[in-house]
Every structure is written in C-alpha cells, then in structure tokens.
Amino acid sequence: MTLSGKRILLIIGGGIAAYKSLDLIRRLRERGAAVRCLMTAAAQQFVTPLSVGALSADHVFTDLFDRDDEHDVGHIRLSREADLVVVAPATADLMAKLAHGLANDLASNVLLAANKPVLIAPAMNPKMWEHPATRRNAEQLARDGVRLVGPNAGEMAESGEAGEGRMAEPLEIVAAIEAMLDDNPGPLSGKTIIVTSGPTHEPIDPVRYIANRSSGKQGHAIAAALARLGADVRLVSGPVAIADPQGVKTVHVESAVEMRDAVEQLLPADAAIFVAAVADWRAESTAAQKIKKGPGEDAPVLRMTENPDILATVGHHAKRPRLVIGFAAETDHVEKNAAGKLKRKGADIIVANDVSHGSGIGPSGVMGGDRNKVVIISRGGAEEWPEMDKHGVAERLAALVAERLESAES
Ligand code: CTP
Numbered sequence: 001m002t003l004s005g006k007r008i009l010l011i012i013g014g015g016i017a018a019y020k021s022l023d024l025i026r027r028l029r030e031r032g033a034a035v036r037c038l039m040t041a042a043a044q045q046f047v048t049p050l051s052v053g054a055l056s057a058d059h060v061f062t063d064l065f066d067r068d069d070e071h072d073v074g075h076i077r078l079s080r081e082a083d084l085v086v087v088a089p090a091t092a093d094l095m096a097k098l099a100h101g102l103a104n105d106l107a108s109n110v111l112l113a114a115n116k117p118v119l120i121a122p123a124m125n126p127k128m129w130e131h132p133a134t135r136r137n138a139e140q141l142a143r144d145g146v147r148l149v150g151p152n153a154g155e156m157a158e159s160g161e162a163g164e165g166r167m168a169e170p171l172e173i174v175a176a177i178e179a180m181l182d183d184n185p186g187p188l189s190g191k192t193i194i195v196t197s198g199p200t201h202e203p204i205d206p207v208r209y210i211a212n213r214s215s216g217k218q219g220h221a222i223a224a225a226l227a228r229l230g231a232d233v234r235l236v237s238g239p240v241a242i243a244d245p246q247g248v249k250t251v252h253v254e255s256a257v258e259m260r261d262a263v264e265q266l267l268p269a270d271a272a273i274f275v276a277a278v279a280d281w282r283a284e285s286t287a288a289q290k291i292k293k294g295p296g297e298d299a300p301v302l303r304m305t306e307n308p309d310i311l312a313t314v315g316h317h318a319k320r321p322r323l324v325i326g327f328a329a330e331t332d333h334v335e336k337n338a339a340g341k342l343k344r345k346g347a348d349i350i351v352a353n354d355v356s357h358g359s360g361i362g363p364s365g366v367m368g369g370d371r372n373k374v375v376i377i378s379r380g381g382a383e384e385w386p387e388m389d390k391h392g393v394a395e396r397l398a399a400l401v402a403e404r405l406e407s408a409e410s
Contacts, residue, residue, distance in 0.1 A: 002178050004032030009082035009116075011107045012052065014042020017089035017123035017167035022047060024088060024170040025055040031174065037061070038078065040094070040107045061106060075106055079114035084181055087111070089123035089167045092134050098146065099137035117180055119147045121173050126163025143243050149176040186230025187402040192269040193231045194321070195223040196276035196310065198238035200256045204302065205287035209254075212277050216240035218327075218372060219275030221394035223248045226273075229398050234269070236262045238276055256282060256307035263310055264317075271323035271401055274311040282307050315346025323404050325349045325397075338377040348404070350377045351397065376400070 008028055012021045028035050037052045038061040049060040061078060079085055087094060087107075097108040098120075111118065120141065128134055129151060138148065150168030155161070168176075197219020201209040216237060223235040224245035233248040236259055244250040251266075253259045256278045263272070281304035291300055311326045326347040328338045331354075338352035352375045373387040385396065 001032030003028060003181065006033045006084070006181050007082045008033050008035050008177065009079060009085045009110070010035055010037045010056075011085065011087045011094075011110065012037060012039045012043040012047070013087060013089045013091040013094045013107070013123075014040050014045060015089040015091050015123045015167070016046060017121075018043050018046040020167055020170055021088050022051060022055055024173055025052065027170050027174050028177070029056070031178075033177075034058070036078070036082065038107055038110060040105060042091070042093075063106060075109045076113045079110045079116055082116055084177060085111065085114050085116055085118045086121070086173070086177060087118070088121035088173055090120035092122075092124045092128045092131075092137075095120065095122060095134065095137045095141065099140040099144075117145075117147065119149060119173075119176055119180060121149050121168050122151045122165075123167030124151070124165050125159065126161055126165040129165040130163070139243055142246060145246060147176065147180060147246070149173055186228065187406065188226060188398070189230030191231045191271065191405060192234065193226050193401070194234050194236065194263055194266050194269045194272040194314075195219055195226065196236045196238075196259060196263065196274050196278070197223065198240040199277050200238045200259055200279045200307075201254045202279045202282035202307070203255065203286045204283050205289065205291045207290050210279060210281075210283070211239075212279065214238070214240075214277035216242055217370065218390045218393065219273075220245050221390045222273060222275060222397055223250075225391070225394040225398035226401065229402055231398075231401075234266045236266070236276070238278075255279075256310070260308045260310045260313060263314060267314070267317065267319040267321070269321045270405060271325070272314050272321045273325040273397075273401070274314075275327050276310070277329075278310055279307055281305060309345065311347060312345040320346070322408050323348055323401065325351065325401070328352045329355045331355055334375055335377060335382050338375070339382075342377055342379070348378060349400075351375075351393075352377055 012018050025035050035056045036058050037056045039049055049062055053060040098111050101112060103109045103112045149172060151164055152166045152168055153164045154166045198216035199212045199214040201211045203209045220242055223233045227233045227247040235248050235250045237250055237252055251262050253262050284303040284305045315324050324347045326345055328341050328350050330337050330352055334352050334354050338350040342350045354373055371387055371389050372393045374385050374393060376383045
C-alpha cells in the first residue's frame with residue numbers, strides 16, 4: 001500500500017474526463033490513501049456527488065456557501081487537512097483561475113488557500129490546450145510550483161477530434177501522486193549545488209549589449225535533474241527565454257561580473273556546475289548615455305577587457321566546493337583541450353561537448369539545439385556518452401554528481 005496514511009484532496013472539474021476520476025478515487029483508496037472530494041458545479045453535470053461519495057466513502061464538498069460544510073470543515077481547513085491537492089480533470093477554466101489567483105467558488109478558494117503541493121491533470125479540447133492563453137497559464141502554474149501530469153495525445157471522448165488534451169489515465173495520475181508523496185529522501189538531499197546557465201549580456205551603453213546564442217536549456221535541465229534527486233539547487237541564470245526550473249532557487253543576472261558575484265555569494269556549496277556560456281570579454285567602459293551616431297563621425301571603436309573566469313575563480317577558491325564541474329565546447333582535439341581546461345580551471349570534471357558534428361546545435365545551425373553528445377573528462381580518464389537529448393544528459397550528470405559526492409564521503 002504505497003499511499004498508506006496519505007490524505008488526498010481531489011478537486012473534480014467539469015469535463016467529460018470526470019468519469020475517469022471515479023476510477024482514480026478507487027485506485028488511490030486501493031493503495032491506502034484517504035480521498036476527500038470536492039466537485040465544481042460543472043463537474044456535477046458529468047458525474048454525481050452520490051457516486052463520488054460512495055467511492056470515496058466521505059462527504060463530498062460542492063458549495064462554498066454551504067453553512068453545514070463551512071461549520072464542519074471550512075474551505076481553508078479542507079486543503080490544510082490534506083497532504084496533496086489533486087485537480088482531475090483540470091479544465092481550462094480551473095487552470096486560468098489558479099494561474100490568475102481568482103477565487104469565486106469552492107474549488108478556486110481551496111486552491112488559493114492551499115499550503116500543500118498541487119498536482120493538476122489537464123483535460124480539454126486540443127484547440128483549447130493549444131490556445132496561447134492556456135499555454136501561458138500552464139507555464140505560469142509550472143513557475144508557481146504546480147505539477148502537471150498529462151494531457152495525453154489521442155481522440156477526444158466527446159468530439160472525436162484528435163490532438164493533445166486527453167486527461168492522463170488514472171494510473172498515470174496515481175504514479176505522479178506517488179512520486180510527489182515519496183518520503184524517501186533523494187541521494188542528493190542535504191546537498192547544496194550551484195549551477196550557472198544561459199548566456200551573459202555585456203553592456204555597451206544603456207540600450208546595447210554583446211551576447212551569445214546560449215539558450216540555457218542544458219543548464220536549466222541539469223538544475224531540475226539535481227533538484228529531483230533532492231539537492232538544494234541554486235541556479236544563477238543569465239537572460240534566457242525559458243522558465244525557471246521547478247523546485248530550484250533561481251537568481252537572475254545579466255553580465256559575467258554579476259554572475260561571478262552571485263556565485264561567490266552562494267558559496268560554500270557541496271558542488272558547483274558551470275554550464276553558462278559566459279562572455280569572454282566585456283566593453284572596457286560602459287557609456288552612461290546611448291552612443292549617438294553624429295553626421296560624418298566614424299563608427300565607434302569598442303575596447304574590450306577580459307571577463308573573470310567564474311569556473312576558474314571557484315575552482316581555486318578558499319571555499320571551493322568538493323566537486324567542481326565545467327563544460328567545454330570543442331571542435332577538435334576534444335579530449336586534449338578539455339584535459340587542459342580541467343587543470344587550468346581547477347575542475348574535477350569537464351563535460352566536453354563536441355560541437356564539430358552539429359550536436360547541441362539548433363535548427364539555424366547555431367547553439368541552442370535539443371540534443372547533446374558529450375565526453376566526460378576527469379583525472380581518471382575520458383568516458384564517451386552516446387548522443388541524447390539535453391534532459392538525458394542532465395539526468396545522467398545528476399546521477400554522476402550523486403555518485404561522486406557519495407564516494408567522496410565514504
Ligand atoms: N566559464 C566561466 N567563466 C568564464 C568563461 C567560462 O565560468 N568567463 C566556464 C563555462 O561555464 C564552462 C567553461 O568555463 O564551464 C568553458 O570554458 P571556456 O574557456 O569558455 O571554454 P569554451 O567555451 O570551450 O571555449 P574556448 O576554449 O574557445 O575558450
């Protein structure tokens with residue numbers, strides 16, 4: 001009984017997928033969970049409180065202004081008395097309300113008052129799921145720490161339309177719940193890890209800067225993978241277009257100097273992983289006013305000065321973490337160049353990225369792709385990993401960090 005003693009508050013939204021929630025209640029109770037249900041008005045058009053109550057063997061909450069319900073439990077206590085709040089099906093309307101903090105019925109009030117983790121299983125027409133408003137809401141919810149399971153692709157029950165929008169199957173939702181309520185601490189729990197990610201922007205004047213095409217995808221994926229293994233992750237990110245990873249404390253910076261200062265502030269740490277594509281140079285002086293082009297004037301000359309090497313600074317720091325990992329983008333002599341970097345920068349591992357064959361390169365032929373082929377260089381030698389997507393590299397690197405920190409302790 002994997003969920004023995006766990007209390008789940010299930011909010012059932014108004015969609016045809018509500019019929020699957022009946023099975024979900026059964027599956028959760030089979031695993032030992034106590035399930036208390038709350039139904040929106042629309043949900044009651046699809047399944048009845050009578051069936052939900054019979055399966056959950058508990059009172060079903062439906063009305064914000066029910067005097068008896070408020071007297072016995074109250075909408076604030078409803079969420080407080082649960083270990084996890086699950087919304088299944090989560091309609092576009094419920095997602096929008098939660099993303100914007102609306103509270104005009106019992107479900108939205110409970111969600112806003114919840115101080116427990118929230119898992120939502122979206123279910124809606126594929127066009128509604130694809131709509132920019134729903135996309136924005138889903139991203140906002142992820143940023144707020146709400147977990148999503150599904151939706152899956154397939155044919156819609158009511159319209160026969162195909163696409164993404166089908167609610168995840170009850171057993172998939174159960175697996176997501178089990179993962180969220182897993183009491184086993186991950187192998188990195190209690191460990192603090194700093195990760196740098198993204199590009200840096202080096203100012204020229206108040207409106208112009210020098211940058212590079214780093215997307216931050218690899219660094220952010222590593223931060224998220226470390227957090228999933230229980231680490232306390234501090235991500236120092238340059239300007240990127242992707243969301244902050246879940247479960248990670250993110251510090252936003254612009255320039256290399258700001259990134260160095262932010263990283264030094266976060267020391268001491270057990271490990272530090274430098275994935276950011278830090279600009280090697282910055283403008284020697286930054287104009288306080290926008291540089292104007294005068295008639296007949298020559299183009300300005302930019303004098304550059306070297307940026308601090310953040311990896312090398314931390315690799316030789318008095319508060320050096322036990323494990324220091326750098327990245328290197330190489331086109332030739334991959335292992336030899338990376339081994340040189342290992343020594344020079346005081347790193348324990350260099351993840352060398354062979355960019356000569358196009359891996360890690362985006363569709364336009366530049367940085368920012370979704371796949372990566374890396375060689376792991378340490379004093380012990382070189383280990384080549386097969387090409388995989390950036391999440392795969394992140395998972396495997398996080399496992400390697402856990403292994404290295406554990407062997408350093410024993
Ligand atoms: N790095 C850093 N601070 C810098 C420059 C680089 O922390 N100012 C880190 C990067 O995050 C990465 C590694 O050092 O972990 C990359 O080293 P770098 O010397 O920039 O190598 P490449 O990017 O591979 O390029 P090159 O060898 O051409 O300099």
